[in-house]
Amino acid sequence: MDTLTNWQERLISKTTRPTLVTTYKYWIWLGFLVVIVLNAMYQYSRQWTDGLYVTDMRDRISWGLYITAFVFFIGISHAGTLISAILRASKASWRAPVTRIAEFITAVALLVGASFVLIDMGRPERILNVYLHGRWQSPIMWDVMAITTYLTASVIYLYAPMIPDLAMYRDRLTGKVGRVRGFIYQTLSLDWNGTPKQLRLLGKAITIMMLIIIPIAVSVHTVVSWIFSMTLRVGWNTSIFGVLFVAGAIFSGVATLILVMAILRKIYHWEEYLTTKHFLYLGYLLAAFGAFMVYVNINEYLTEGFKLEESGEFAFRQLFVEDFALMFWFYIIGGLIVPVILMLVPKTRTIGGVVAAAILVDLAMFFERYFIVVTGLRVPLMPYEPASYAPTLVEWSIFAGGMAVFCLLITVAIKIFPMFAVWEMTEEYEAAHRDVFASESTEPILADDKTSATAGSPDPSSRTEGGSP
Amino acid sequence: MITRRLKRVRNFALAAAMVTIALITSAPALAAGIEIAVGAPEQVSVGQQVEVKAVLSDSGSPVEGAEIALTYQASLAGEFGRVEIATATTDEAGIAILAYQQRADDNGEMQVVYLGPDTDPVEPYVFTIAVGGEPVQLYQLSTGVRIPFINGTLVILIISGVWVLIAMAAIYLVRVGMAGRSQTAVASEDGSMWISVILAAAVVITAVGMVIVFVRAPVANSHVIDPEGYDRTIVNYLDVTYPYDGFGLDDESLAQTGDPIVDGEVLYFQFACAACHGLGGKGAIVAPELVGELGSLGSFTTDVREGPKGMPQYDDATISDENVEKIYTYLDSGG
Numbered sequence: 090m091d092t093l094t095n096w097q098e099r100l101i102s103k104t105t106r107p108t109l110v111t112t113y114k115y116w117i118w119l120g121f122l123v124v125i126v127l128n129a130m131y132q133y134s135r136q137w138t139d140g141l142y143v144t145d146m147r148d149r150i151s152w153g154l155y156i157t158a159f160v161f162f163i164g165i166s167h168a169g170t171l172i173s174a175i176l177r178a179s180k181a182s183w184r185a186p187v188t189r190i191a192e193f194i195t196a197v198a199l200l201v202g203a204s205f206v207l208i209d210m211g212r213p214e215r216i217l218n219v220y221l222h223g224r225w226q227s228p229i230m231w232d233v234m235a236i237t238t239y240l241t242a243s244v245i246y247l248y249a250p251m252i253p254d255l256a257m258y259r260d261r262l263t264g265k266v267g268r269v270r271g272f273i274y275q276t277l278s279l280d281w282n283g284t285p286k287q288l289r290l291l292g293k294a295i296t297i298m299m300l301i302i303i304p305i306a307v308s309v310h311t312v313v314s315w316i317f318s319m320t321l322r323v324g325w326n327t328s329i330f331g332v333l334f335v336a337g338a339i340f341s342g343v344a345t346l347i348l349v350m351a352i353l354r355k356i357y358h359w360e361e362y363l364t365t366k367h368f369l370y371l372g373y374l375l376a377a378f379g380a381f382m383v384y385v386n387i388n389e390y391l392t393e394g395f396k397l398e399e400s401g402e403f404a405f406r407q408l409f410v411e412d413f414a415l416m417f418w419f420y421i422i423g424g425l426i427v428p429v430i431l432m433l434v435p436k437t438r439t440i441g442g443v444v445a446a447a448i449l450v451d452l453a454m455f456f457e458r459y460f461i462v463v464t465g466l467r468v469p470l471m472p473y474e475p476a477s478y479a480p481t482l483v484e485w486s487i488f489a490g491g492m493a494v495f496c497l498l499i500t501v502a503i504k505i506f507p508m509f510a511v512w513e514m515t516e517e518y519e520a521a522h523r524d525v526f527a528s529e530s531t532e533p534i535l536a537d538d539k540t541s542a543t544a545g546s547p548d549p550s551s552r553t554e555g556g557s558p
Numbered sequence: 559m560i561t562r563r564l565k566r567v568r569n570f571a572l573a574a575a576m577v578t579i580a581l582i583t584s585a586p587a588l589a590a591g592i593e594i595a596v597g598a599p600e601q602v603s604v605g606q607q608v609e610v611k612a613v614l615s616d617s618g619s620p621v622e623g624a625e626i627a628l629t630y631q632a633s634l635a636g637e638f639g640r641v642e643i644a645t646a647t648t649d650e651a652g653i654a655i656l657a658y659q660q661r662a663d664d665n666g667e668m669q670v671v672y673l674g675p676d677t678d679p680v681e682p683y684v685f686t687i688a689v690g691g692e693p694v695q696l697y698q699l700s701t702g703v704r705i706p707f708i709n710g711t712l713v714i715l716i717i718s719g720v721w722v723l724i725a726m727a728a729i730y731l732v733r734v735g736m737a738g739r740s741q742t743a744v745a746s747e748d749g750s751m752w753i754s755v756i757l758a759a760a761v762v763i764t765a766v767g768m769v770i771v772f773v774r775a776p777v778a779n780s781h782v783i784d785p786e787g788y789d790r791t792i793v794n795y796l797d798v799t800y801p802y803d804g805f806g807l808d809d810e811s812l813a814q815t816g817d818p819i820v821d822g823e824v825l826y827f828q829f830a831c832a833a834c835h836g837l838g839g840k841g842a843i844v845a846p847e848l849v850g851e852l853g854s855l856g857s858f859t860t861d862v863r864e865g866p867k868g869m870p871q872y873d874d875a876t877i878s879d880e881n882v883e884k885i886y887t888y889l890d891s892g893g
Contacts, residue, residue, distance in 0.1 A: 142837050142838070147836070147837075147840075147842070148836075148842060148843065149843065219771075220767070220771055223771045223772075223774075223775055224775040225710065225713065225771075225772045225775045226775070230771075230775070234717065234768060234771075234772070237764065237768060238717075238720060238721070238724070238768070241724060241761055241764055242724050245724065245727055245728060245731070245757070245761070248731075248757075249727065249731060252731075252734065275750055276750045276753050277750070277753060278750065279731065279734050279735040279738055279750055279751065279753065279754055280735055280737075280738025280739050280750055280751060281734065281738055282738055284737060284738075286737045287734050287737045287738060290730050290731075290733045290734045290737060291730070291731075291734050293727075293730050294727040294728075294730035294731055294734070295727075297723055297724075297726055297727040297730070298724075298727045301720060301723045301724065301727075305720065473843045
């Protein structure tokens with residue numbers, strides 16, 4: 090059994106490793122992302138010049154891939170809230186290593202998601218009208234309100250618990266990293282030195298945010314669903330959309346968290362901290378939400394289909410047996426049922442199984458967003474032929490650009506910010522092994538950086554375990 | 559004897575003549591039968607409730623139970639005609655009140671017409687009412703359920719409450735920085751409290767901004783807050799003319815660049831082909847796709863001139879042959 094100090098030092102060296110060591114693979118990956126983003130920018134410049142005509146959105150189907158991406162990314166942003174806030178509020182001890190990654194996903198996905206609304210606008214400068222002439226009777230206005238609130242709240246919720254870790258970075262990495270990052274740590278660590286007063290104040294800030302961010306997050310995706318369900322369109326005109334969207338958001342958020350965790354674990358050898366237990370617990374969450382989504386879908390389509398009003402027939406036909414059948418059944422079977430089965434069968438209850446389930450879930454949830462947006466608009470309101478919609482190269486490029494920006498922001502963040510909540514993980518570790526450490530003098534962790542500095546803690550980089558990324 | 563007989567004949571003739579004269583002089587009265595007299599205000603304004611009083615008499619005696627109607631001149635989509643805006647039945651004094659709400663900004667020639675029960679024609683009473691005054695909005699939603707305390711104020715209070723909590727968290731972070739600063743003896747070089755101050759300020763500004771947007775929002779839903787004094791849309795003003803400026807494409811030089819494809823695109827919009835055939839001739843709800851379905855220039859010109867399947871016909875005074883060719887070239891190039 091390691092001593093607490095050894096354990097903590099190893100954790101710190103593992104956490105700071107991405108900040109200190111950068112291999113050529115990182116630059117290749119970064120370059121790949123930048124190329125995709127540049128292509129998206131070029132395609133957007135075409136849209137800027139020629140208008141939304143370069144997309145396949147027309148008078149009848151006026152929302153497409155962009156709004157799909159908006160709903161999808163806002164959904165993903167629910168990862169941080171669930172894992173971080175709900176698990177923190179319920180004091181689930183296993184959450185500590187995954188919270189920071191989840192919170193980053195939240196902030197980044199929100200930024201990307203919100204920009205897709207702007208991209209969907211033929212005249213983006215008119216977004217100002219929302220603020221100049223906004224009317225709160227409009228669901229679009231509620232959306233702007235909810236997302237602004239959520240973004241502000243999740244940035245604070247990401248930042249507040251990171252302050253002690255940033256102070257640790259400031260104390261240990263100044264001089265080892267460039268001046269820019271040095272300045273970032275110096276500035277963002279808010280003169281943190283872990284005094285009881287600071288701990289108390291920070292605890293208050295985190296508690297407020299933890300409690301308030303849960304209802305905010307629920308409201309965000311409910312309001313996103315209301316953009317659809319506040320209309321009288323066949324397929325959208327349903328009261329279950331709020332539930333479906335929030336559950337779906339958490340569902341896809343957990344899946345994305347699993348994927349990001351799996352990738353980072355592989356690259357930076359974080360097996361000791363992101364253990365099978367974490368993946369399995371998240372997998373169980375995934376399965377639970379998958380089962381719930383099956384229930385919500387049955388509830389929605391059975392009640393609608395049992396009555397089947399005349400106008401609903403077209404909507405049902407295109408979804409279940411015609412144009413969108415492949416997508417729909419992949420969503421139901423591949424995205425909801427198979428992941429549940431993967432978690433039920435002991436043989437697939439592994440990290441590989443969880444990751445496979447997460448990939449299926451993310452794909453399925455993207456398809457779900459897509460067919461909800463497009464099928465709703467495709468149902469003719471008057472006796473005209475149903476329109477068709479297929480995203481153009483411009484739309485796909487910009488969508489890929491959004492994905493790339495999402496990855497890019499996380500990729501860059503890894504090089505700057507601590508991806509583990511070191512102080513929380515240390516607290517958890519200490520609590521779990523309290524009797525073992527009882528004899529050891531319990532030095533307050535991060536309480537006084539002067540002592541750790543004067544104690545001459547060994548250079549973290551010299552302690553890095555084998556295996557370079 | 560003869561004189562007596564003559565006297566009788568003379569008397570009869572006189573009597574007959576008198577009756578005839580009486581009949582002739584009273585003939586117009588008998589033929590007219592019912593007469594309509596109307597009392598109406600000279601000037602009204604849009605939105606005003608107007609009462610027009612009609613009196614029906616027949617040879618001086620009131621006509622009871624007659625149905626009458628008030629009509630005015632109107633036009634809709636190029637059709638002109640008379641529109642009945644009120645009907646009424648006369649009482650025992652021969653009086654009926656025709657009430658209506660003034661909606662048009664010009665009534666033209668108004669008439670009170672007799673509808674029945676007699677089938678003899680009755681001369682309608684013709685008059686005019688001038689319309690003036692300030693524009694008003696006529697139609698406002700009056701439905702909805704008003705629930706006490708569930709209103710816009712509550713919404714704004716909840717939002718404010720959420721933002722107050724977020725701001726509190728941000729201010730705690732400022733205090734974290736302050737606590738750190740007082741702890742450090744040589745604060746000057748470590749000082750980074752400002753970043754939390756900026757964060758808190760940004761939160762407060764966003765919060766105030768958000769709430770201002772909501773407070774400023776014009777109220778339009780009467781079941782949430784009274785719409786008194788609020789105009790839903792200005793377009794609904796009935797007595798104001800809003801001239802249509804068009805697409806800004808009516809400048810003829812736009813279609814004379816020398817490149818027939820560019821010219822054709824301008825003309826495609828100028829003559830509103832795009833309104834039915836969609837952008838770039840890709841087709842829309844009303845009319846089919848053109849790109850790839852064009853055929854020869856000859857058949858295209860024939861279609862433009864003759865307008866198949868309900869399409870408007872455009873003679874060469876409207877779209878010259880030269881311009882038809884330019885549009886054809888544009889569409890032929892792929893739209």
